[in-house]
Amino acid sequence: MAELEDSESPSRKYVLVSGGVISGVGKGVITSSVGTLLKSYGLRVTAIKIDPYLNIDAGTFSPYEHGEVFVLDDGGEVDLDLGNYERFLDITLHRDNNITTGKIYQHVIEKERRGDYLGKTVQVIPHVTDAIQEWVQKVATVPVDGSGLMPQVCIIELGGTIGDIEGMPFVEAFRQFQFTVGQENFCNIHVSLVPQPGNTGEQKTKPTQNSVRQLRGLGLSPDLIVCRSISPLEESVKQKISNFCHVSPKQVVAIHDCTSIYRVPLLLKQQGVLDFLFKRLHLPVKPGSCSPQTICKWKNLADRYDKPYQPVVIAIVGKYTKLEDSYISVIKALRHAALLYQLKLHIKWIEATHLENEVKEEDPVKFHEAWKTLCDSQGVLVPGGFGCRGTDGKIAAAEWARTKRIPYLGVCLGMQVAVIEFARNVFGWKDANSVEFNPSTTHPVVIEMPEHNPGNLGGTMRLGKRKTLFKTKDSTLRKLYKNVDSVEERHRHRYEVNPDYVKEFESQNLQFVGQDEVGQRMEMLELKDHPYYVAVQYHPEYLSRPLNPSPPYLGLILAAANKLNSFISRGCNISPRLSYDYTSGDDDEDDEVTQALYANSQ
Ligand code: GLN
Numbered sequence: 001m002a003e004l005e006d007s008e009s010p011s012r013k014y015v016l017v018s019g020g021v022i023s024g025v026g027k028g029v030i031t032s033s034v035g036t037l038l039k040s041y042g043l044r045v046t047a048i049k050i051d052p053y054l055n056i057d058a059g060t061f062s063p064y065e066h067g068e069v070f071v072l073d074d075g076g077e078v079d080l081d082l083g084n085y086e087r088f089l090d091i092t093l094h095r096d097n098n099i100t101t102g103k104i105y106q107h108v109i110e111k112e113r114r115g116d117y118l119g120k121t122v123q124v125i126p127h128v129t130d131a132i133q134e135w136v137q138k139v140a141t142v143p144v145d146g147s148g149l150m151p152q153v154c155i156i157e158l159g160g161t162i163g164d165i166e167g168m169p170f171v172e173a174f175r176q177f178q179f180t181v182g183q184e185n186f187c188n189i190h191v192s193l194v195p196q197p198g199n200t201g202e203q204k205t206k207p208t209q210n211s212v213r214q215l216r217g218l219g220l221s222p223d224l225i226v227c228r229s230i231s232p233l234e235e236s237v238k239q240k241i242s243n244f245c246h247v248s249p250k251q252v253v254a255i256h257d258c259t260s261i262y263r264v265p266l267l268l269k270q271q272g273v274l275d276f277l278f279k280r281l282h283l284p285v286k287p288g289s290c291s292p293q294t295i296c297k298w299k300n301l302a303d304r305y306d307k308p309y310q311p312v313v314i315a316i317v318g319k320y321t322k323l324e325d326s327y328i329s330v331i332k333a334l335r336h337a338a339l340l341y342q343l344k345l346h347i348k349w350i351e352a353t354h355l356e357n358e359v360k361e362e363d364p365v366k367f368h369e370a371w372k373t374l375c376d377s378q379g380v381l382v383p384g385g386f387g388c389r390g391t392d393g394k395i396a397a398a399e400w401a402r403t404k405r406i407p408y409l410g411v412c413l414g415m416q417v418a419v420i421e422f423a424r425n426v427f428g429w430k431d432a433n434s435v436e437f438n439p440s441t442t443h444p445v446v447i448e449m450p451e452h453n454p455g456n457l458g459g460t461m462r463l464g465k466r467k468t469l470f471k472t473k474d475s476t477l478r479k480l481y482k483n484v485d486s487v488e489e490r491h492r493h494r495y496e497v498n499p500d501y502v503k504e505f506e507s508q509n510l511q512f513v514g515q516d517e518v519g520q521r522m523e524m525l526e527l528k529d530h531p532y533y534v535a536v537q538y539h540p541e542y543l544s545r546p547l548n549p550s551p552p553y554l555g556l557i558l559a560a561a562n563k564l565n566s567f568i569s570r571g572c573n574i575s576p577r578l579s580y581d582y583t584s585g586d587d588d589e590d591d592e593v594t595q596a597l598y599a600n601s602q
Contacts, residue, residue, distance in 0.1 A: 012140055013153045013281045014186045016174050018220070019161045020211025021193040025228040026264075028081035030191050030255065031157040032088035033264040037274050038153050039089055040265075040294035043283070046144045046151035047085040048136060049078070049098050051159045052166035056102040057095070059461075067325025071490045071542055072097075075464025080328050081157060087332060087545055088265075091144040096135070101166060104131050124169050132173035133180055153281075162190075163214045175219035184282050190215055190222035194229040194237065203229060203237045205244065212245040223280055224273065226253045250276065262302035262546070269295065301339060301546055308344030312561045315377035317350045317397040319390045330383045330411070333544035337557040340549050345557070348373045352390030355397060374400055379407040379532075379560030382414030384492070384539060388437045395421045402533055407559035409552055410535030412493050415525055416446045418535045419497050422510050436495050447498045462491050468514040468523040468538070475513040477524050477534060479568050480551035487514070489538040496537060497522035532559030 017031045028049075035045045055061070058069045059077035070083040076095025086093055108131050112122045140154035158174075160167045178186040192208040212222055225245060227233055233254030242249040253271045255264060268274075277283065314334060320326035331347065338345035353359060354370035370393075374380065380401040382394045394414070398421040401408035410418045416434050423432035423445045431438070434446030449462055469486045470478045481487050499520055502512055514524030514536075527533035536552055544550035558564040 011185060012151070012181070013283065014136070014140070014177070014181060015153065015155045015189060015277070015281075016186070016220075017155060017157045017189045017191060018171075018215065019158070019191050020215065021161065021195075021207040023159070023161055025191060025193050026255070026261075027157055027191045028084045029261045029264055030189070030226055030268075031081070031155055032084045033261075033268055034189065034273065034277075035085065035089045035153075035155050036265045036294075036298070037269055038155075038277070038283075041274070041278075041283070043153050044143075044145055044147065044149055044151045045089055045153045045155065046091065046140060046142070047082075047089065047093065047097065048139055048154060048156045049081045049085070049159065050156060050170055051079050051098065051100045052164065052170055053100055054102045054105070055100055056106060057098065057100065064320055064323060064326070067323060068328045069492070070329065071463060071492045071539060073465040073490065077463065077492070079159070080325065081159075083329050083332070083542070085155075089145075090545055092146070093144055094139075094142060096139045096142070097144075099132070099135055099139075101169070104128060104135065104169075107131055107135070125172060128169050129173040129176060132170060133177050136173075136177070137181075153283075162211055162218070168218075171218045171220065178220070184280075187223040187277070187280050188215075188220050189224045189226055191226045191228065194227045194233060194241075196230050203231075203234055205237060205240050208241055209244045216246075222247060222251070224251050224253055224276065226255055229254065229256050232256045260302055260305040262298050262305060265298050266295070266302065297547060304339050304342045307342070308338075309342045310561065311344045311346055312338060312379070312557055313346045313348060313377045314379045314381055314556070314560060315348045315350050315374050315397070316381050316383060317352050317355065317374070317394055318383050319352055319385050319387075327383055329539070329541040329544070330381070333541035333550045333553040334381070334557065336544050336546050336549035337554040339546065340554065341558065341561065341563060343557065343561055348377055350374060350393075350397070352393030352397070355393035356390075357392075377406070377560075379409070379556050381556060382408075382410045382417055384412035384414065386413070386436075391417060391420075391434075391437055395424070399425055402527065402530065405531055407532035407556055407564075408534065409532075409556040410525075411541065411552075412491075412537060412539055415535030415537050416495060416497070418525060418533075419445050419505070419510075422505065422508070423501070426508055426510075427504070434495055443501075445498050445501050446495050449494060449496050461494050462496075464490055466491050466538070467517060469517060470514050470524075471519075472511070472513055475511075475524075475526060476532065476555060476564075476568070477513060477526060477536075477552060479572055480555045482551075482572060489536070489540055490542040491538045493537065497525075532556060532564060 017027055019027045035047055039045045057077050058079050061069055068080045069077050070080045071077055072095060073092055074094050078098035082093050082098055108127055136156060141150045143149055144151060158167060158170055192211050194203050194205060194208060196203050215222060225241060225247060238249055238252045241252045250272060253273055255267055318327060334345055350370050350373050354366045360367040374397060380397055382397060394417040398418045420432055420434060423429045423443055429443040431441050432443035432445050433441040435444050435448055465488050467486050467488050509528040511526050511528060512522040513526050515522055523537045525535045532555055534552055534555060540550040540552045544553060555564060558567050
């Protein structure tokens with residue numbers, strides 16, 4: 001195992017990942033994959049995402065514009081890339097691991113107001129650039145892997161592309177940083193795009209050349225140039241990039257579009273990235289000391305993804321269905337669950353408003369298409385959301401799942417709509433609602449929480465990791481969570497189920513099987529006598545991991561594939577190698593699945 005000093009030592013290693021040409025080429029996945037490789041050597045790795053915008057955090061972002069807001073244990077509302085780092089590296093990050101221009105300026109201005117700069121003119125260089133360097137060095141020491149030990153390597157992803165005005169103070173900070181920490185402790189991976197324009201399909205290197213020139217002009221030299229392309233990079237193209245960008249061919253790494261992100265660490269490893277970093281950063285580990293299990297696990301995941309055994313169709317009824325990034329953690333959690341059983345996940349997106357009766361008049365085609373998709377699905381998921389639009393459609397989907405006995409998972413808003421639907425259609429309280437959507441309803445089954453501070457949208461929610469206690473042993477969720485007494489999951493909401501109505505709901509089989517420590521906050525709901533009608537007030541997707549899927553999501557996938565009962569009867573052992581005991585029960589094809597899994601893992 002690697003040993004670096006645990007003290008605040010200059011030998012902590014920093015890897016800056018910058019981007020060229022365009023954003024959105026998978027810099028986040030490459031950052032996470034490099035971290036995964038380093039971790040496979042036994043190194044403790046942390047990650048920082050820099051977003052050069054003026055917002056303090058991602059909390060007030062519209063999912064349309066930036067995709068999902070990711071929530072951390074400490075309640076930090078951060079960029080979705082931190083979700084990638086947590087999932088790949090299996091670590092727990094903190095709000096300070098996401099740096100924004102807004103946070104840096106706030107910090108500098110607060111210092112200025114306190115008089116910390118002793119009357120000096122406060123400037124971007126050196127005050128802002130110093131603040132950036134100090135922030136990075138401080139965050140790099142915070143333990144993230146549960147061992148309580150400081151990380152040995154810190155990977156920093158700089159958002160945007162080289163040359164953006166917003167990114168300039170950060171680039172300058174890192175230009176200085178290479179000298180602050182020493183060249184042997186800092187390296188730069190530049191992720192670029194090699195386009196293949198339609199007519200010829202020829203791989204073009206010019207955008208990469210320009211972007212590397214710009215990077216060098218700003219004082220940073222790429223140690224590795226990672227080229228993203230549609231098809232594998234031709235050798236001559238690699239050579240050309242090496243010639244024109246003043247790096248050796250082994251410093252040009254090609255990552256073409258592949259079947260799943262789980263292949264990226266493997267592609268990087270094949271091209272000697274680890275050996276290169278080992279020499280370049282003087283990592284105190286030997287090449288070859290890599291834990292074969294870690295890499296094998298990723299290969300196994302990638303193989304399972306490529307050779308699915310049986311399809312499972314899940315409808316996601318949401319509001320931001322045009323931009324998949326809005327639900328990225330939800331999608332990942334579903335995928336992790338499907339992968340565990342080697343199922344091929346088909347997600348069907350349903351725009352919630354299309355299920356509503358008004359649309360039937362205005363656009364019958366959309367209405368019927370949406371309902372057909374819902375009817376064709378084996379499971380229904382209503383994810384989190386804000387605002388009134390689409391809630392009636394979500395309520396209709398919850399009713400469909402409840403009455404037709406289709407597996408249902410409601411997450412946050414998805415739990416609130418399940419409660420509203422039940423109140424309206426089982427109790428006949430036609431105006432039952434959440435006060436978020438109708439403040440003057442006579443049946444406020446979902447009410448505002450004390451944390452909500454109306455008039456302010458930023459930082460007014462119940463956020464982060466909170467405890468839920470199971471109230472009963474007779475609970476599917478409890479079994480899926482391995483019969484523990486309590487769980488800790490991450491929250492992000494302003495409203496909650498009204499405890500005044502709980503007795504009435506429970507008298508009709510809608511059980512609140514998990515509550516907070518004082519029994520005031522309803523956290524988990526289950527409908528008895530239904531194959532799987534489950535909803536949770538928290539967001540279990542944030543803690544799902546490729547090799548350790550989130551239990552509520554696993555329940556949905558297994559119920560949809562008609563495998564939940566046999567899984568539960570086998571003790572819900574979800575460890576990938578040990579839990580695959582397919583020798584009996586309702587799954588005729590089990591033996592073949594077992595064989596396929598073992599074949600892939602060899
Ligand atoms: N809008 C609801 C609330 O604030 C649900 C939030 C969510 O789904 N994250 O409570």
